[in-house]
Amino acid sequence: MVDVKKFSNIDLYGLIGVELTATESEIRKAYRKKALACHPDKNPDNPKAAELFHELSNALGILTDESARAAYDRVLNAKKAAALRHAELDSKRRKLIEDLERREKEASAKQKSRKGGYSAEKSPEEQLKDEMERLRKEGSRLLEEEQEMMRKQLAEDRLKMQEGSSQWDSSLHRIKIKWKAEKGDDTNGGYNETNLRNFLKKYGDIVALVISAKKRGSAVVEFKSQEAAEMAIDYEKGNMDNPLELSWIGNAPKNTNRTGNGSTTITDNDYESIVLRQMRQAEERKRLIEEMMRQDAGDE
Numbered sequence: 001m002v003d004v005k006k007f008s009n010i011d012l013y014g015l016i017g018v019e020l021t022a023t024e025s026e027i028r029k030a031y032r033k034k035a036l037a038c039h040p041d042k043n044p045d046n047p048k049a050a051e052l053f054h055e056l057s058n059a060l061g062i063l064t065d066e067s068a069r070a071a072y073d074r075v076l077n078a079k080k081a082a083a084l085r086h087a088e089l090d091s092k093r094r095k096l097i098e099d100l101e102r103r104e105k106e107a108s109a110k111q112k113s114r115k116g117g118y119s120a121e122k123s124p125e126e127q128l129k130d131e132m133e134r135l136r137k138e139g140s141r142l143l144e145e146e147q148e149m150m151r152k153q154l155a156e157d158r159l160k161m162q163e164g165s166s167q168w169d170s171s172l173h174r175i176k177i178k179w180k181a182e183k184g185d186d187t188n189g190g191y192n193e194t195n196l197r198n199f200l201k202k203y204g205d206i207v208a209l210v211i212s213a214k215k216r217g218s219a220v221v222e223f224k225s226q227e228a229a230e231m232a233i234d235y236e237k238g239n240m241d242n243p244l245e246l247s248w249i250g251n252a253p254k255n256t257n258r259t260g261n262g263s264t265t266i267t268d269n270d271y272e273s274i275v276l277r278q279m280r281q282a283e284e285r286k287r288l289i290e291e292m293m294r295q296d297a298g299d300e
Contacts, residue, residue: 012059012062015059016059028146032149035146058132065135071130071131170225173222173249173252177220177244178245178247179238191217203231203235204231206224209221209222
């Protein structure tokens, strides 16, 4: 059932936030902004949010339909004219006029009831009611389009909120590095801070790298980015004669773009980027090994 009295008493232009002369494009833009702000999904603790959102949707349907908007404008103009007339009358005359109008309406209603319908000339409110009923039956394609756009926007907003709430904190995702080294081995299995940093820095910026002074064959590294940390764990082996073992200290990051075997699950372009990066890393590893071998040969 269309509650025409409710909507005829609401300033639909003011509700959406536009002037009476607003174009359809301006109405849609203003509706989108206000409806997103008061959407029930964004206001779960506000019981009136759903009602306001419903009113905005009805306002959009009326004001973007030429015939329905014209009917609403007639109601609006009739109310303004009546308010102006009342303002010009003193209180006593106003009461007389109101009583007269009430009796006329009652008599008109009885006459319509006896005839079984409305007279040929419908009031502005009756015309608006007909238009709202038509919109209800036909449905508004424009309103459906706007609500679909809103669903997409809300989904994007939720995704951004999730991304913002799960930003990388390197201090919570440090990596332990292990390799073979005997207690009395002064070379610490062939690893020191310099060559460890050379092995690891190609993945990204290193926040901290600490080699254990008490326990041989052990170090901790902290990367600035999640991507660098994940790549290092997946691909870095260090010196093949004494390979490195990298693993998370504690739980691995929950939000990740990789599968358990190190492959990507995003797009073909991302996959190609990873492959190229692996090739560059392999070349860099080869170059570093050759450089260290030359340095070792020069020390002998």
